[in-house]
Amino acid sequence: MVRFSNNIVGLLNILTFILSIPILIGGIWLSHRASSDCEKFLDTPMIALGVFLMLVSLAGLIGACCRVSWLLWIYLLVMFVLIVVLFCFTIFAFLVTNKGAGQALSGKGYKEYRLGDYSNWLQKRVNNTKNWRKIKSCLIDSNVCSSFSDEYKSDTVEQFYSEELSSLHSGCCKPSNDCNFTYVSPIVWNAQTGVVYTNPDCNAWANDPKVLCFNCGACKAGLLQSIKSDWKKVAVINIVFLVFLIIVYSVGCCAFRNNREDNYYGGYKGHY
Known part of the structure; x- marks a missing residue:
């Protein structure tokens, strides 16, 4: 039995x-x-x-x-x-x-993320060109920033700055706070002419919906923050x-x- x-x-x-x-x-x-x-x-x-x-x-x-x-x-x-x-x-x-956490900004509802704040193992994964190309393709295909733009498109600059954005939205869909770009819409920002930027993310930004800040260190950091959670x-x-x-x-x-x-x-x- x-x-x-x-x-x-x-x-x-x-x-x-x-x-x-x-x-x-x-x-x-x-x-x-x-x-x-x-x-x-x-x-x-x-x-x-x-x-x-x-x-x-x-x-x-x-x-x-x-x-x-x-x-x-x-x-x-x-x-x-x-x-x-x-x-x-x-x-x-x-x-x-x-390791790793978002940095609070004065007068902003959202946080910004720095790649160097996360563990070396995670940094190596996203800094690998082949890995990041696949990840970036996923982010674009999933319309991360398109949905972000639709959600906040009616915001004034003051309203936008007060929003509590996700780590991916903050890192990939808008330029870094260091750039001091002029807000036009959630995914359209005008750069200042003749300014030399110390943050390489500022030079990586483009208003093209398929570029935005997907090549930025902040985007990689935003992804790592999401993965961490x-x-x-x-x-x-x-x-x-x-x-x-x-x-x-x-x-x-x-x-x-x-x-x-x-x-x-x-x-x-x-x-x-």
Whole structure:
């Protein structure tokens, strides 16, 4: 008779298998309709995750319910590796996001962001030309600054300065405060003639909607601030997920022990 722990492992893996189906279908759908680097970046991880969850859940389901010890052993090994990887990633996420914050500006509702304030590891990722070209393509394709322009297009300069902008909007869609450009609209600013700027972001700015400040250090810093906030949330979720995985792993170990006992006594009885 299949024991309680085997039933629990089987039920959990049925749920995991069902979850893997829409993830896999979503990845395949994205791969067929991807028209930008942003979309192409998402499809492969989704397909890989879907296939991984499907295979692991099948191994756990068959191993627990059909008492196939070697499959359950593989399942437990994969679970152990997953726990270790998730634990290391959580620690890593906290370490690389412990630096960096927006700088408050006098008379402004928004903050500005400096690339040098963030961890060296994150800076290297966005300073890589190939990486940033893909990221910039994603930002343009997702209409980050187009939606920003539509949202604040009716603002006067005083109203605009009082807005609490997101880190991406502040870094990528408007020039740095150091430039002292003249406000025309949220994404149109006139530079002063004959001025030598010490901040290289001022020279990188253009009123072209596909340029704006996407080549600025402030835009990279704004992205890192957004990533920092997201990773902090992910790290907290990971802790909860880790506890869940450890519980599942413990139940799986009980099911594995049950299989060995059943196989042992089944083989023992077979001699009589």
